[in-house]
Amino acid sequence: MGSRKSKKKTSKTHKSSAITSANHAPQQLTPETGAALFEDARSRLETVFKALEIHPDAQARLMQPSLSLQVSVPVRMDDGSLKAFPAWRVQYDTSLGPAKGGVRFHPDVNQHEVTTLSFWMAVKCAVVGLPYGGGKGGVQVDAKALSSLERERLARGYIRAIADIMGPDRDIPAPDVNTDATVMGWMIDEYEQIRRAQAPAAITGKPLSLGGSPGRVEATGRGALTVLDLWAEREERTPEETTLAVQGFGNAAFHFARLASQRGYKVVAVSDSSGAIYHADGLDIDAAKEDKQQHGKLSKSQQGKAMSGDELLGLEVDVLVLAALENQLHRDNVDEVKAGAVLEIANGPLTSEADTALEKRNIPVLPDVLANTGGVIVSYFEWLQNRAGEKWHESEVNQRLDDRLGDEAKRVLLRAEKEQVTYRQAAYRQGIERIAEAIMARGNCQDCR
Numbered sequence: 001m002g003s004r005k006s007k008k009k010t011s012k013t014h015k016s017s018a019i020t021s022a023n024h025a026p027q028q029l030t031p032e033t034g035a036a037l038f039e040d041a042r043s044r045l046e047t048v049f050k051a052l053e054i055h056p057d058a059q060a061r062l063m064q065p066s067l068s069l070q071v072s073v074p075v076r077m078d079d080g081s082l083k084a085f086p087a088w089r090v091q092y093d094t095s096l097g098p099a100k101g102g103v104r105f106h107p108d109v110n111q112h113e114v115t116t117l118s119f120w121m122a123v124k125c126a127v128v129g130l131p132y133g134g135g136k137g138g139v140q141v142d143a144k145a146l147s148s149l150e151r152e153r154l155a156r157g158y159i160r161a162i163a164d165i166m167g168p169d170r171d172i173p174a175p176d177v178n179t180d181a182t183v184m185g186w187m188i189d190e191y192e193q194i195r196r197a198q199a200p201a202a203i204t205g206k207p208l209s210l211g212g213s214p215g216r217v218e219a220t221g222r223g224a225l226t227v228l229d230l231w232a233e234r235e236e237r238t239p240e241e242t243t244l245a246v247q248g249f250g251n252a253a254f255h256f257a258r259l260a261s262q263r264g265y266k267v268v269a270v271s272d273s274s275g276a277i278y279h280a281d282g283l284d285i286d287a288a289k290e291d292k293q294q295h296g297k298l299s300k301s302q303q304g305k306a307m308s309g310d311e312l313l314g315l316e317v318d319v320l321v322l323a324a325l326e327n328q329l330h331r332d333n334v335d336e337v338k339a340g341a342v343l344e345i346a347n348g349p350l351t352s353e354a355d356t357a358l359e360k361r362n363i364p365v366l367p368d369v370l371a372n373t374g375g376v377i378v379s380y381f382e383w384l385q386n387r388a389g390e391k392w393h394e395s396e397v398n399q400r401l402d403d404r405l406g407d408e409a410k411r412v413l414l415r416a417e418k419e420q421v422t423y424r425q426a427a428y429r430q431g432i433e434r435i436a437e438a439i440m441a442r443g444n445c446q447d448c449r
Contacts, residue, residue, distance in 0.1 A: 037326060038116040040352050048428045051421075058436040065115055066133075067091040071161035073139060075153045085141045085154065089162045091171055092118035092134035095438040098169055099135030100125055100376060102176025102205075103158065103187075105151075109138035113326070120347055121376070124369040126431035128408045130380050135171050137162065143178040155183045156190040163194045168201035168387065174379050175205040177325075180251075181217070185210050201386035204379035213382035214394035216375070219401060221255030223374015224345045225263065226402055227366055227409050228319065231341070234413060237318075239264035245278075245315045245339070246270045248323030249288075249298055252345050252372065256323065258285045269312050271324075275299030276312040314338055322349035329354040337363065344368035359422055367424035369431060370412055377401055
């Protein structure tokens with residue numbers, strides 16, 4: 001339940017629990033598992049609909065995406081050959097405003113995954129009160145196998161394929177897995193060439209020189225730390241007495257771990273696709289980053305003892321931070337979790353079965369639709385700056401982020417305690433309530449006149 005009175009304090013010892021990789025490997029996303037992912041995500045709506053008595057019209061709208069576009073992006077490779085990459089852009093619901101969401105380059109991308117991610121984006125934008133709907137895009141490609149020129153051709157080709165359904169007032173892409181400010185720079189340049197006009201607000205997460213916002217790179221990690229701080233305060237727990245294990249070491253995970261360490265939290269473990277490192281007294285996050293850049297693998301870092309990524313999930317820490325990909329905790333490995341709480345920075349790192357299992361064990365989960373909203377909030381600030389022709393100082397951006405996310409997170413935590421539900425249920429109620437209200441305000445309800 002959400003009430004802090006139902007929480008337990010965890011031991012400060014840090015023991016690893018071996019989780020056999022063969023039995024507990026993260027589930028790869030195929031079209032079949034992608035479809036299951038979407039159904040799993042939508043299943044969380046049923047209890048929300050019942051609790052809030054959402055009108056059937058709004059329920060029907062929320063069960064399917066508003067628009068789903070599949071395209072093929074042809075790319076001339078450096079060796080002269082031509083490859084065509086399947087790609088998607090989905091707008092889930094735009095009742096509150098234009099669609100907003102990232103574009104990922106990953107070999108496991110498929111239509112169902114992109115649809116699920118756009119659904120989560122719709123919920124999270126509503127949870128934190130942004131005037132956006134949910135959108136997401138992806139290209140099925142091994143981005144690491146592409147040269148820089150091939151990546152640029154792919155990015156520009158993707159924008160050419162979706163240009164008719166995007167724009168500052170319709171759908172605003174942003175970075176995601178294997179895309180960054182550089183890729184967004186290529187994309188906004190291509191879009192502006194197509195439109196024959198300056199349109200910086202059409203894409204966020206851009207380089208600063210093209211209208212990007214200070215603080216955007218660190219925003220997701222900073223926002224997750226804000227949510228963790230509020231939870232820890234309600235638990236009467238100080239950062240110095242709180243241990244963290246972080247699954248992932250990408251942009252969001254690294255900045256979260258770095259900022260959390262600076263705040264005083266003890267980050268005892270981090271991981272990437274090569275494995276994990278662990279140190280009971282806390283890791284030097286900046287040094288670990290330098291080691292990864294030097295050796296190419298975090299597992300070769302000398303900052304801590306090497307362990308498998310599965311072992312990290314079984315560490316006895318106060319908070320397990322999931323900042324990798326979807327479906328990392330599922331029915332086959334959730335029982336191995338020994339953390340006192342879970343913080344979701346990745347999108348959908350728990351299946352609904354794992355979520356229920358943790359609830360039964362009284363392990364609170366700070367959900368993705370609240371905890372990882374820092375990135376989209378600062379993207380909103382970038383959009384505002386672009387439309388107004390302004391540039392804010394990084395300190396102003398960070399303060400605005402803290403204020404908005406802090407206010408909305410407090411509402412979620414208080415609602416969970418008041419209504420005696422989990423943090424995820426409280427967040428979904430807050431988001432779906434706002435979307436449903438906007439849907440109904442637009443009319444076409446036969447029994448509402």
